[in-house]
Amino acid sequence: MPLSLERVAVAAPNDPQRLLLDGVDLTLANGTVTLLIGRTGSGKSTLLQTLAGLKTPTSGAVRLDGEPLWRKGRVASAHLLRLGLVFQFPEQQLFARSIRHEFAYSLRPYKLKPENCKRRIADARAEWDYSGTFEPDRSPFALSGGQRRRLALASTTATKPDWLLMDEPTAGLEAAAVQELLAFIERRRRAASRGGIVIATHDLDTFLPIADRVIVLQDGGIVADATPEALCREPGSLQDAGVGLPSCVALAQAFAAHGLRLPADRLTPEAAADAIVAALAGTAVPEAEAAAPASPAAQAPPAGRAGEKLAQTRISAESAPSSIGYRLDPRSKWLLYVLLVIGTMMQQHWTGLTVALIPVLLGFAGLPRPVWAGLLKFARLLLLFFAISVTLAGVTLTTGDGFPRIGFSQAQAMTTGFNVFRLFVVTLASLWFAVTTPYGRMVEGLNWALAYGKKAKLPVDSFALAVSLIFRFIPMILNEWQRFSDIVRARGKAPLQPGTVRPRDIPALIVPLLLSLFHRAENMTIAMEMKKIGRRPLVSSRSRLLVWTRADRLAVIFGLVWLAVLIALRK
């Protein structure tokens, strides 16, 4: 039974309005090798990670053997155990302190007997470690780029997944290792009774000869779906999608320029050589029989029609009503934020604070559902933290009659409750700002505000540097956390919601996480030093990202009116 996507859309994590995949329908048959190709940024990795259960579809369904992959925001372990993803960059998936631990981490979810485990590791080493570099106690980070790639392949294939999903598996591999990989794929195709292989790649010459089916992606949609031979005979969709031509097509075109006819679908050097000899000898070379599509779903839709369909869905997605929050200029958002913070901080009563909360809730009201879901999770945690703080603040300890007595002071708890509620309103407003404003626009908006401070001779450059560092480091920390969550879900086979890890993984992850953060922070500092950030003025009021519209004017007027109301309510 197949692995399939039904009208799947996936939104960008930081911008729900932007679709990285849009209306993708795809059924992958057992026993097949499928290539995902497309120009850079076309959505290959996103599609592969969606098949692997790492990216949550915004709409549509992913099915494995007819059963939905996702239930209640998670993928069940039983499904994850059948899927193996080799990430685009080995650094995305390796993390353990030794090669031994890498294998152990990958195999642990399969609960194998120790001897079985040892055999799998020995088999994987025999398969991928022909130069003997995988010493068990060696750190994966002491390996070269190509050796890491082979270790990532080895630790994933050791788990014997039904569906092996590989992202750019030949990047960094020497020619001999590429041949090993092809031989492995061929052996697996012959041996596997269920499942298949999906490869996202730019390396057409290597993989076209072994593929059953090729999916061409453009702007997050499928624009062609055909056998490799059919695609080479009609390479228009490759050119339209900006992929470039495989060597066999380029060779046929070069021969045509000399008046010699060479079929374009001779995918291997051997087949091309035969065709060249025949062409030079003047023998007519028949076109290869139109290869039958690997499955009914592999029938190539005309690229034009697919393109049209894609354009229509994209237009409808773009014209969907978007929240005012996404449309406002960051300058008006900074102003609204400052007005709200001033109004909230001056409140002395619950009524005033409740009124201050209203515009924040209104701001959230128009956001799309996936954003709500993420925010609710965060708001729940925040409320729990506040509830604990308020309870602890109310606890009293008296020793009046010589015995310590624990009591509870409602007045004390209410005072703390009032302050944490105030903090809650401000935090929610910050969250609204953060989720509705891409990072670049937020910094531009801040630069604009600081430029006025600079005109007033305030020392805003050092403040801008600090804020700019925070803005850079926070996304870096979040990205690292996301990477470790992906590792736990993809390799640890944990049925978790995206962006989370299991408590039991934390001891194993914490040291690699910190080391990786230090390493990235160091690289970032070097990069900033090389770019002379800190010596160059950071503050500039000119930007192409800032566009002030009537909506911004109205929003700021609304903010001023609300501030007046809050000032009136403050006593």
Ligand SMILES: Nc1ncnc2c1ncn2[C@@H]1O[C@H](COP(=O)(O)OP(=O)(O)OP(=O)(O)O)[C@@H](O)[C@H]1O
């Ligand atoms: N975490 C993210 N946040 C926002 N946008 C993202 C994120 N990851 C990917 N994208 C965007 O999604 C689109 C598809 O990216 P993806 O990595 O799937 O492309 P790709 O075809 O694999 O590219 P490449 O060949 O360069 O690896 C790109 O436009 C990229 O900018």
